[in-house]
Amino acid sequence: MTKILGISAFYHDSAAALIIDGKIIAAAQEERFSRKKHDPNYPFNAIKYVLSEKNLRLNNIDHIVFFEKPFLKFERLLETYVAFAPRGFKSFSLSMPIWLREKLFQKDFLFQKLKQHDKNFTNIEKIKFSEHHFSHAASAFYPSPFKDAIVLTLDGVGEWATTTIAIGEENKLKIVKEIYFPHSIGLLYSAFTYYTGFKVNSGEYKVMGLAPYGKPKYKDLILDKLVDLKQDGSFKLNMKYFDFATGLTMTNKEFSKLFGRPVRNPRKDLIDSFHMDIAASIQSVIEEIVLRLTENIAKEYKKKNLCLAGGVALNCVANGKILKKNFFEKIWIQPAAGDAGGSLGAALAYWYNELNNPRKILKDQMAGSYLGPKFDVDFIEEKLKSLKANYKKKLNNEIFQLTARKLSEGKIVGWFQGRMEFGPRALGARSILADPRSEKMQKDLNIKIKFRESFRPFAPSVLREDLEEWFQINCDSPYMLLVSEIKKDKQISMSEKNYNLFGIDKLNIKRSSIPAVTHVDYTARIQTVHKETNPKFHRLISEFKKITNCPVLVNTSFNVRGEPIVCSIEDAYNCFMGTNLDILVIEDFLLLKEDQNQNLLNDYKSKFEPD
Amino acid sequence: MISFLKEFFEFIKYRKKYWLIPIIVVLVLFGILIVLSQGSAVAPFIYTIF
Known part of the structure; x- marks a missing residue:
C-alpha cells in the first residue's frame, strides 16, 4: 500500500491530506486545531490528525508532497523585483530576510518539522514538490467523477501562474495554457x-x-x-x-x-x-x-x-x-478550492501523474468532503462531563424528531455530527441550523449568533430530491458552491417602493417563502443534501419537512465571526455557551441552553479578531 | 548547504535561466546584508511574497 501525505502551508490555510493507494483517507485544515483563522503555519496538528486516522507514524509514509515549488516562487520574486526596480525596494528588504533564512530552504525546514512527529523519520528524499496550480488542478480533476475534463484553476498567485487551463484524461493531467x-x-x-x-x-x-x-x-x-x-x-x-x-x-x-x-x-x-x-x-x-x-x-x-x-x-x-x-x-x-485543497491535490498528483496509477473509480471521491475528525459516543460523554455540561442522551430516532421540532419552533441549533468538513463550508457536520421560513432569522443569526455584518447572506441546505421544486437548478451542489435563483412560485415580488429601498434596508423585505436564505436578488447558495453522503443531516431535514412541509434549513458554519469552524467537543460547547444558540446537538447528546450552568456563559466574540 | 546549492543549480539549469545567476548573486549578497542588519526573520505579511 502506498501512503502519501500532502501538505500545504506557509501562505494561508495550511492543511494536510492523507491518501492510501489513491483513496482519500483524511484531510483537514490547521486552523481548526490551532483555532487561528486561516492559520498559515506548519500544519503540525493537521498532520498528526490525518496520520492518526489510520494509526500511522510518519515513517510509514512513502511520499510527502508539498503543494508548491519554493525555488520557482523565488525566481518569480527576483524577476519581479528586477522588472520593477528601483520600485519595490522596501518590499524587497522585508521579504529577503525571511526567504534567505527560511523559505528558500523549505525542504530542510520541512524535514526538521516532520521529524518532530517521528524521530525515526530520516529520509529527506521522501519530500517532493508539486506546482501550486498543478496541485489545484489535481485537486479538482482526480476526485471528480469525470474520465476526461477541462480543468480551470483561478487564484491569486502561486509560483508564476495565476490562471491555468489543464486537460485531464484518465490518470493524466496536463497544463496547456497559463x-x-x-x-x-x-x-x-x-x-x-x-x-x-x-x-x-x-x-x-x-x-x-x-x-x-x-x-x-x-x-x-x-x-x-x-x-x-x-x-x-x-x-x-x-x-x-x-x-x-x-x-x-x-x-x-x-x-x-x-x-x-x-x-x-x-x-x-x-x-x-x-x-x-x-x-x-x-x-x-x-x-x-x-x-x-x-x-x-x-x-x-x-x-x-x-x-x-x-x-x-x-x-x-x-x-x-x-x-x-x-x-x-x-x-x-473542488470543495476545498482554496490553498488548503492544494495539500490533497499535491498528494493525488503524485499518485496518478508521477506514479502513473490508473483511476479505477469514476465517481465523486470527496465523500461529501467529510474528511476530518469524528468522536465516539463514550469520548463525547466523558468530555461533556469534564466540561460540566448538562446533557440528555437520546435514542437515535428521538434526536432527529426533537431537533426538527425545535427548529420549527424557531430555535437555533448547533449541529455537530460525524466527520468534520474539509474546506471553508460547513456542510451539516459542524453547522448552525435554523428555520429558513422566519423573516427575522437572517438578522438574528448575523447579529446575535455570528456577531457579523447584517448584510451577509445565509445558505440553504435542501434535500436533493426536493431541489427542483424550490430552486431553479437541476444538478447536485453538495459543496455549496453554486448559486441559483429561488423558484418563481416561491418568490414574493417586491413593490416598486421596496425595490428602490437603499441597500441593506432591502433585507427587511420578505422576498420569498424562505426569506432567511433568499438574498436581495432572489438567489441562494445551495447545498444539496444526499442520503448517501450525509444520512443524518438528510434525516433531520426530512423530519423538518414532515412538520413544516419545507425541505430546507438555514445552514451556516458553526463559529462566530473571525473564528475557525468548531472542530472538537470543547470548541462546540464553548461556542454554544458564548453565543445565543438555543440548542446544541452532538451526535446523540442534546444540550439545552436553559439547562446549562449560567456561570459558564462566557464572553466569546471578543476572543477572536474580526475578519 | 551543499545539497541545497546543488539542487538550486539544477533548478537554474532546468529552467535555463543562467542570466539570473549574476542577479541572484548580487541580490543574495544584498539580501545577506539586510539579514545581518536585522535581528529577526519575522516579516510583515505581504500579499504576493509568501
Missing part, C-alpha cells in the same frame, strides 16, 4: 476587497455578498482602465493602479483617484452605496472574465466536463453563471 503574475483575477478581486475595507484572503466572500445590494456602475471603468480583457477571456492588469507586485498594499493612490475615494477604513468608515456599487462592479467584471474564459475553452477543447479549483472557484455566484450558460454538460468544483 496566465502569469502579476496578471491575476484573484489578486484583482483581492484588490477590491482591500479597497472596500475588508481583509485580503478572507473578506472576498463579503464583497461577493455585498454585490447584490449595489449596481455595477463602475464595470466599464474597470474594464477600460484596470483590465485589458480579450475576447477569449485572457486578460492583463494595468499595473499603474496596483501596488501588490512590489509594494506593501494591494492598490495605490492612482486606484483611489480613479474611483474618487480613498481605501475604506473599516474602523471608522461605514459601508455605503458606493462600496456596494464597487462590489457589484468587480463581481460583474469577474463573472465576465470567467464566462469568456469558460466559453472559449469549451469551444476550443470540446470537452463536456469542467472542473474548477483555486480561490476564485469559491466565488459561487460566478460558478452559478457558468452553470446557467450550459457551456459544459457537467461541472465539478
Whole structure:
C-alpha cells in the first residue's frame, strides 16, 4: 500500500491530506486545531490528525508532497523585483530576510518539522514538490467523477501562474495554457476587497455578498482602465493602479483617484452605496472574465466536463453563471478550492501523474468532503462531563424528531455530527441550523449568533430530491458552491417602493417563502443534501419537512465571526455557551441552553479578531 | 548547504535561466546584508511574497 501525505502551508490555510493507494483517507485544515483563522503555519496538528486516522507514524509514509515549488516562487520574486526596480525596494528588504533564512530552504525546514512527529523519520528524499496550480488542478480533476475534463484553476498567485487551463484524461493531467503574475483575477478581486475595507484572503466572500445590494456602475471603468480583457477571456492588469507586485498594499493612490475615494477604513468608515456599487462592479467584471474564459475553452477543447479549483472557484455566484450558460454538460468544483485543497491535490498528483496509477473509480471521491475528525459516543460523554455540561442522551430516532421540532419552533441549533468538513463550508457536520421560513432569522443569526455584518447572506441546505421544486437548478451542489435563483412560485415580488429601498434596508423585505436564505436578488447558495453522503443531516431535514412541509434549513458554519469552524467537543460547547444558540446537538447528546450552568456563559466574540 | 546549492543549480539549469545567476548573486549578497542588519526573520505579511 502506498501512503502519501500532502501538505500545504506557509501562505494561508495550511492543511494536510492523507491518501492510501489513491483513496482519500483524511484531510483537514490547521486552523481548526490551532483555532487561528486561516492559520498559515506548519500544519503540525493537521498532520498528526490525518496520520492518526489510520494509526500511522510518519515513517510509514512513502511520499510527502508539498503543494508548491519554493525555488520557482523565488525566481518569480527576483524577476519581479528586477522588472520593477528601483520600485519595490522596501518590499524587497522585508521579504529577503525571511526567504534567505527560511523559505528558500523549505525542504530542510520541512524535514526538521516532520521529524518532530517521528524521530525515526530520516529520509529527506521522501519530500517532493508539486506546482501550486498543478496541485489545484489535481485537486479538482482526480476526485471528480469525470474520465476526461477541462480543468480551470483561478487564484491569486502561486509560483508564476495565476490562471491555468489543464486537460485531464484518465490518470493524466496536463497544463496547456497559463496566465502569469502579476496578471491575476484573484489578486484583482483581492484588490477590491482591500479597497472596500475588508481583509485580503478572507473578506472576498463579503464583497461577493455585498454585490447584490449595489449596481455595477463602475464595470466599464474597470474594464477600460484596470483590465485589458480579450475576447477569449485572457486578460492583463494595468499595473499603474496596483501596488501588490512590489509594494506593501494591494492598490495605490492612482486606484483611489480613479474611483474618487480613498481605501475604506473599516474602523471608522461605514459601508455605503458606493462600496456596494464597487462590489457589484468587480463581481460583474469577474463573472465576465470567467464566462469568456469558460466559453472559449469549451469551444476550443470540446470537452463536456469542467472542473474548477483555486480561490476564485469559491466565488459561487460566478460558478452559478457558468452553470446557467450550459457551456459544459457537467461541472465539478473542488470543495476545498482554496490553498488548503492544494495539500490533497499535491498528494493525488503524485499518485496518478508521477506514479502513473490508473483511476479505477469514476465517481465523486470527496465523500461529501467529510474528511476530518469524528468522536465516539463514550469520548463525547466523558468530555461533556469534564466540561460540566448538562446533557440528555437520546435514542437515535428521538434526536432527529426533537431537533426538527425545535427548529420549527424557531430555535437555533448547533449541529455537530460525524466527520468534520474539509474546506471553508460547513456542510451539516459542524453547522448552525435554523428555520429558513422566519423573516427575522437572517438578522438574528448575523447579529446575535455570528456577531457579523447584517448584510451577509445565509445558505440553504435542501434535500436533493426536493431541489427542483424550490430552486431553479437541476444538478447536485453538495459543496455549496453554486448559486441559483429561488423558484418563481416561491418568490414574493417586491413593490416598486421596496425595490428602490437603499441597500441593506432591502433585507427587511420578505422576498420569498424562505426569506432567511433568499438574498436581495432572489438567489441562494445551495447545498444539496444526499442520503448517501450525509444520512443524518438528510434525516433531520426530512423530519423538518414532515412538520413544516419545507425541505430546507438555514445552514451556516458553526463559529462566530473571525473564528475557525468548531472542530472538537470543547470548541462546540464553548461556542454554544458564548453565543445565543438555543440548542446544541452532538451526535446523540442534546444540550439545552436553559439547562446549562449560567456561570459558564462566557464572553466569546471578543476572543477572536474580526475578519 | 551543499545539497541545497546543488539542487538550486539544477533548478537554474532546468529552467535555463543562467542570466539570473549574476542577479541572484548580487541580490543574495544584498539580501545577506539586510539579514545581518536585522535581528529577526519575522516579516510583515505581504500579499504576493509568501
